[in-house]
Amino acid sequence: MAEEKSKDNEENQTENNEENLPRRKETPVWEWIIAAAGLIMVVAALGTTLYRAVIEESTPPILEISVTSVEPTANGYHVKFNVKNTGNQTAAGLAIEGELKNGAESVETSSATLAYAPAHSERGGGLYFTKNPQQFDLQIRATGYEKP
Amino acid sequence: MPSESKKDKPERSDTRRFFVDLARAFGGAILFSFPMLMTMELWFLGFYMNGLRLTIFTLLTIPLLIGLSYFDGFEATSSVWDDTIDTFVAYAVGFISATAMLFLFGVIEFGMSTDEIIGKISVQAIVGGFGAMFARSLLTGDQKEEEESEKRQRDASYFGELFLMAVGAVFLSMSVAPTEEMTLISYKMTDWHTLALAVATILMMHAFVYSVEYRDFEQELPHHHTSFVDSFLRFTVVGYAIVLLISFYILWTFGSIDEMAFAEKLKATIVLGFPAAIGASASRLIL
Numbered sequence: 310m311a312e313e314k315s316k317d318n319e320e321n322q323t324e325n326n327e328e329n330l331p332r333r334k335e336t337p338v339w340e341w342i343i344a345a346a347g348l349i350m351v352v353a354a355l356g357t358t359l360y361r362a363v364i365e366e367s368t369p370p371i372l373e374i375s376v377t378s379v380e381p382t383a384n385g386y387h388v389k390f391n392v393k394n395t396g397n398q399t400a401a402g403l404a405i406e407g408e409l410k411n412g413a414e415s416v417e418t419s420s421a422t423l424a425y426a427p428a429h430s431e432r433g434g435g436l437y438f439t440k441n442p443q444q445f446d447l448q449i450r451a452t453g454y455e456k457p
Numbered sequence: 458m459p460s461e462s463k464k465d466k467p468e469r470s471d472t473r474r475f476f477v478d479l480a481r482a483f484g485g486a487i488l489f490s491f492p493m494l495m496t497m498e499l500w501f502l503g504f505y506m507n508g509l510r511l512t513i514f515t516l517l518t519i520p521l522l523i524g525l526s527y528f529d530g531f532e533a534t535s536s537v538w539d540d541t542i543d544t545f546v547a548y549a550v551g552f553i554s555a556t557a558m559l560f561l562f563g564v565i566e567f568g569m570s571t572d573e574i575i576g577k578i579s580v581q582a583i584v585g586g587f588g589a590m591f592a593r594s595l596l597t598g599d600q601k602e603e604e605e606s607e608k609r610q611r612d613a614s615y616f617g618e619l620f621l622m623a624v625g626a627v628f629l630s631m632s633v634a635p636t637e638e639m640t641l642i643s644y645k646m647t648d649w650h651t652l653a654l655a656v657a658t659i660l661m662m663h664a665f666v667y668s669v670e671y672r673d674f675e676q677e678l679p680h681h682h683t684s685f686v687d688s689f690l691r692f693t694v695v696g697y698a699i700v701l702l703i704s705f706y707i708l709w710t711f712g713s714i715d716e717m718a719f720a721e722k723l724k725a726t727i728v729l730g731f732p733a734a735i736g737a738s739a740s741r742l743i744l
Contacts, residue, residue: 336471336539336542337471337472337475338472339472339475339476340475340546341542343545343546343549343550344542344543344545344546344549345545346549347544347546347547347548347549347550347552348545348548350548350549350552350582351515351545351548353575354515354552354575354578354579354582355512355515357571357572357575358508358511358512358575358579359508359509359512361572362507362508362511362512363508363509398505399501399505401505425501427501427505427573427576428572429570429572429573430569430570430572430573431568457501457505
């Protein structure tokens with residue numbers, strides 16, 4: 310089919326030339342450059358995806374949660390945290406729970422939900438506490454997620 | 458601007474023409490892909506969808522765009538090789554416009570992992586690539602080019618027509634398939650709803666088939682005098698079969714119907730078949 314098409318086109322082109330229509334005979338250099346850029350982008354996107362699909366082992370979401378700052382606010386305290394997912398599966402609806410502990414006794418808990426913690430990526434969020442987290446033992450952990 | 462480029466030296470006018478076409482391609486890419494650029498599910502698709510399925514999908518869109526370029530690209534093309542170059546230009550346009558828009562929307566930020574950025578862009582770039590290819594039929598002011606591409610479509614064989622329908626179905630179904638609403642709607646519908654929707658979709662498709670015939674009849678094209686049964690079987694029924702296959706394939710690609718029972722899969726396929734059918738029938742009329 311492809312051969313037929315190109316034959317037809319050649320005929321069309323000669324017809325057009327006879328009629329002296331402004332037809333493109335050679336591909337401009339810029340077109341080549343941009344087409345090459347497009348090819349590179351497609352290959353790069355395909356390469357990354359294939360690499361992830363074939364080479365990498367499928368690991369569940371592996372989360373590292375770190376506290377980035379604790380600041381007083383009008384009604385209490387604001388704890389900013391960062392979640393780094395080093396696994397290669399994405400966690401959706403990730404539930405985060407922060408707990409202030411005084412020894413074994415739980416003083417206060419707060420929770421947050423992150424819509425997504427994508428594979429190999431970082432996401433941030435915040436927790437609010439009424440008591441000063443710096444006076445207690447602050448523990449933040451992920452309690453559960455949903456498969457996206 | 459054919460009259461101007463006639464006077465110019467051919468090389469210069471070719472380059473200039475290319476940049477005019479390129480600008481048009483960007484216009485098309487943004488016009489057709491902005492609804493998807495502004496849809497949350499499509500940002501996240503790239504990194505949660507199955508990598509192999511995304512790869513297969515991307516590879517399949519390449520011949521689809523080459524074919525589309527033949528019938529209706531942003532440039533008048535003269536060979537399959539030309540169509541291939543145009544396809545990759547369209548991809549470049551898709552990638553660049555998707556990156557720029559997602560960056561403007563704050564969806565892509567500095568410091569995100571390359572994986573995440575590529576994941577977010579790669580699906581959108583395909584949509585943008587289609588938009589770039591659609592550009593000519595809807596944004597062109599060039600009467601001569603328009604006429605030529607119309608002529609090609611008139612000349613399109615039966616399989617060419619089916620190909621155009623498939624392209625339309627792929628484009629519209631991939632823009633809505635990733636949203637949660639597709640499966641949500643199928644949960645809300647009873648079997649009777651599903652049956653009614655399938656019948657309504659077929660009737661709507663036939664209305665489009667009829668209007669294409671009517672247009673061709675008005676313009677006195679010879680080979681389009683067909684009976685109702687003939688056109689219903691050849692275009693509507695076969696078209697709907699293509700639409701259902703494509704809907705199913707797209708839902709599978711995006712993983713929307715994994716782990717569902719067969720009956721539920723079929724329901725979701727018929728739901729997605731509705732927009733896919735609009736795309737399939739409209740592409741023969743519009744493109």
